[in-house]
Amino acid sequence: MTQARANYFPVLSNDTAAVHLGAMDRLVIPQGALGIYPSDGAIPGKDISIKLGNQDLLLSQTTAAQPITQFFKIRAGINVARADAGIARDDARSAEDEVALKMKELYLNLLSLERRKQAAELRIEAGEERLVEAQNGVAAGAVLELKVLEGKAQIAEARHALGSLEDAISDMKVEFNDLAGLPLETEVELVSPSSESNEKALDNLEVQALQHNPKVAAARETLAKAKAGLSAARAEYIPEVGIFAQYVYQNGVPLLNENNGAVGFKMNWTLAEFGKRSGQVHERQAQVSEAEENLHVVENRVRIETDKALRRVHRAETGLEAARESTWARAEMRRITADQVEAKTVNASALKEADAQLAEAEAVLFQAEVERSVALAELERTLGEE
Secondary structure: HHHHHHHHHEEEEEEEEEEEHHHOOEEEEEOOOOOOOOOEEEEEOEEEEEEEOOOEEEEEEEEEEOOOOHHHHHHHHHHHHHHHHHHHHHHHHHHHHHHHHHHHHHHHHHHHHHHHHHHHHHHHHHHHHHHHHHHHHHHOOOOOOOHHHHHHHHHHHHHHHHHHHHHHOOOOOHHHHHHHOOOOOOOOOOOOOOOOOOOOOOHHHHHHHHHHHHHHHHHHHHHHHHHHHHHHHHHHOOOOEEEEEEEEEEEEOOOOOOEEEEEEEEEOOOOOOOOOHHHHHHHHHHHHHHHHHHHHHHHHHHHHHHHHHHHHHHHHHHHHHHHHHHHHHHHHHHHHHHHHHHHOOOOOOHHHHHHHHHHHHHHHHHHHHHHHHHHHHHHEEEEEOO
16 A cells, blocks of 8 residues: 555656767868858868767656646555455454364364263273173172173273274364464363353344454455446546656757756647547446445355354353253262262162263263354354454
């Protein structure tokens, strides 16, 4: 934009040429061309040859030119540059929002996988405890061998599920390191986010999105750029008028001063070019129409994305409430089971199983919190919030 604004100001230029001419004419004054007088005789007394110039000469022109009528095109050029800068900023914001959302998704989903891994480990411990009890029961003749085989199969399935979770965690850590710009083998320790409130006012979201979404802003800047281009095309019909001041130095023509100066006006006006300018105007008008239609499409898309993100937030909130109820119920069941184990009315494996179920419920609860956080992050991205 600084470059475009510079066109408002005078341009100081210099054009210097060192020239060697192959031949140079001479002015010859014949003898007696100015008359023959009795007292003085012929004037001149002999032929006189006057050199009209030097074969080696230096010509230097220094000009300061100030445009006048070109201001219309210059203003349009500044508007185009301003729109380009705005589009670049909006594209950068959009890219930053995408990276931030992806990073948040990876971070929260990685934490959720680690919670599920912990629950799977507790499930394996509970299965091993039940297997020991079943093996003891078989030895005592109180439990069928089928129960032991079933327990072993359940443990094998649980270990397979744990291995799948560990693989998913490893893959996601590599992606996290890559997105964070860290060496791929870096070991990161993620800390659970603080349980601060994520409440958001869900009123007038459509208006907010249309005002701040970077994609809408970029579409508006594109429309402004197209309109500026149309103004520039129409300005081509205006004659280019400017004023100039010029200093000229020459040492090739003796009849002229070596140093000279000039001031004046200069006009350049294209009278006819067989429809080139009118075609350019029509092209720019089409670009304006295209930009207006694109803005309309982008605004509708942002409205749709806002509605979808809002519905996802509502669904995530209902899922979070259900997960909270389930976790509370599992915690209560675990408390009851602990009392039964202490009263020796159930086996110790029942408490392990209750711990595993509670851990799974807590993992589901954390996943629900993750889904709500991601839904809010997507909504914030659509709204164009920093």
